[in-house]
Amino acid sequence: MKPNWTNPRLEALTGSQVKALLLVASDAPPDLETIPHNELLKTAVDEATSVQELTRIKDAAKVLAKQAEDGPHREAAQLVYHVAVVAAFVRHDAEISGRPMRKQQAIYERYAATWAGHPIGDLFREAVARVAAPPQTE
Amino acid sequence: MADKGFRAHLQFPSTKWELLADASVRGEQSPAALNEFANRYYAAVRAFIAAVARNPVDVDDLTQRFFETVVLSGRLLTRADRQKGSFRPYLKQAIRNFLIDEHRREARSVPPDIRPDALDDGWNAVAAEPTPGPDAELLRAWARSLVAMAVERLETICGENGQEQHFQLFVHRYLDDPDHPPSWRDVGAAFGLDEKIARSRADTAVRHFRVLLRNLIASDMGSEKGIDEELQAVIAVL
Numbered sequence: 001m002k003p004n005w006t007n008p009r010l011e012a013l014t015g016s017q018v019k020a021l022l023l024v025a026s027d028a029p030p031d032l033e034t035i036p037h038n039e040l041l042k043t044a045v046d047e048a049t050s051v052q053e054l055t056r057i058k059d060a061a062k063v064l065a066k067q068a069e070d071g072p073h074r075e076a077a078q079l080v081y082h083v084a085v086v087a088a089f090v091r092h093d094a095e096i097s098g099r100p101m102r103k104q105q106a107i108y109e110r111y112a113a114t115w116a117g118h119p120i121g122d123l124f125r126e127a128v129a130r131v132a133a134p135p136q137t138e
Numbered sequence: 139m140a141d142k143g144f145r146a147h148l149q150f151p152s153t154k155w156e157l158l159a160d161a162s163v164r165g166e167q168s169p170a171a172l173n174e175f176a177n178r179y180y181a182a183v184r185a186f187i188a189a190v191a192r193n194p195v196d197v198d199d200l201t202q203r204f205f206e207t208v209v210l211s212g213r214l215l216t217r218a219d220r221q222k223g224s225f226r227p228y229l230k231q232a233i234r235n236f237l238i239d240e241h242r243r244e245a246r247s248v249p250p251d252i253r254p255d256a257l258d259d260g261w262n263a264v265a266a267e268p269t270p271g272p273d274a275e276l277l278r279a280w281a282r283s284l285v286a287m288a289v290e291r292l293e294t295i296c297g298e299n300g301q302e303q304h305f306q307l308f309v310h311r312y313l314d315d316p317d318h319p320p321s322w323r324d325v326g327a328a329f330g331l332d333e334k335i336a337r338s339r340a341d342t343a344v345r346h347f348r349v350l351l352r353n354l355i356a357s358d359m360g361s362e363k364g365i366d367e368e369l370q371a372v373i374a375v376l
Contacts, residue, residue, distance in 0.1 A: 013282055013289075019376045020316035021285050024344055025351040026369040071321030110341075 029118040036076040037064060044083040045119050051092045058084035058096055082111060083120060086127040102131045157357075158215045175209065178283055178358070179229065185279035186233050189272035204236050225358055230276060274375045281372040284358075288351040289313075295346055303329060307336055308343035 023030075032038050043049055044057050061081035068074035086108065088094045089101060097104075108124045108131070115121030157178075160171030184201040191200060208214050214232055296305035311325045320328075326336030355369070356362045 013286055014316070015278070015376050016316040017313050018278075018282050018285050019373055020312050020319070021289070021347070021351070022281065022369050022373050022376070024312060025288075025348045026373070027366050028370060068321075071319050071324065074321045074323075 027116065029115045029121060032118075032120075035079070036073045037061070037080050038076075040080045041076075041083060041120070044080060044087050045123065047091060049087065051088050051094045051096065054084045054088040054092075054094075055096045058088075079111070079120075082107065083123060086123045090123055090126045090130065101127065105131050158209075172210070176205065177287055178354075179280065180205070181283045182226075182276045182280035183229070183233060186230060186272050186276040187237065189275040190234065191237055200237065200240065203240070204233060208232060208236050225360070226276065226280065230273070277372055277375055280358075281376070284351060284354045288347055288354060291350050292343060292347045295350075296343060301339070301342065304339040304343040307331075307340040308347065311340050 032041065035041065040057050040060065044054060049057075058081055061077045061084060065074050065077035065081065068077055082104070085095075085097045085101075085104075088096045095101060105128060108128045112121050112124035112128055115124065157171055157175050160168060180201070183204055184197060187200050187204070188194060188197045191197065214229075292308070293305050296302060307325055307329060310328055311319060311322070314320070321333075322337045322340075323333045325340065326333045329336060331339075352362075352365050355365050359365070359368060
């Protein structure tokens, strides 16, 4: 008798599902080119972008997140929002969000891990370090 | 062997060489190790044979025979050189050799007045040289097997930890519609949870899953180095 070496869950997995789960397991940062709103992201990450421009990007991201038709677009808009906020904080020492930075620490840590090895990850890592640092006494 | 008893306590052997050794040895460990080995490689071997052997009718029989005559007999292990590193190139060459042997065996069974070269397809029935097609087919099938094993183990672990909902959230986010994944808000809404709780619980399952899948890949490679390169190589052919 032939042993049954087939796996029902294996038979059911599609290529898209396998790819999605391999990406989940990968430490490599996501491909910026395939992310919605990547032009805004690139501008927000650019060291030369001013605080005024970052504020404009943050506000645009807020609108994009509200108008998003699906999960990836909404989450991409949220990423743009947070990148603009941390870029202003890290590069210009400016807080352009009404929400205190320390309350966002967990979110920033998650983005830092997801984007490790990429300038976006560096921004979040630096933001986390600054937020976690004890306040300076005079 | 002294370390044999120790290995029997592991959920699965730490490297493919140990797995292969256990799968080839008749004893208590053998059925579990064979099952593990087949879970990992049966689909990959079948996919490779389907791409290399040009007669699709024989694929299932050939795959079965490869496992019986090459894996279970211990031939795969005794001819292996563990110093050569990655297991898959060795496996592929073993399959090619097996197919050539099979073809010769069949050729010998025809009347002596018929030369093998005069058979349908002749020696062309086996593609002896490596080509991207069979390699990619094997890689895809191997990745699919490992992902399926990791998902299965994740479900077990979540069940043991009372985290069935964590697993369901993971499935809903990553498996239900991977081409159009739902937002975390929608994932949570499907379970009556807010976005943050849904994400946090699914992230717990993600952490388990990452460890499970990366361990499976590392054990195949015999090292934890290069896992991400391996993942990227597989993603590129999907």
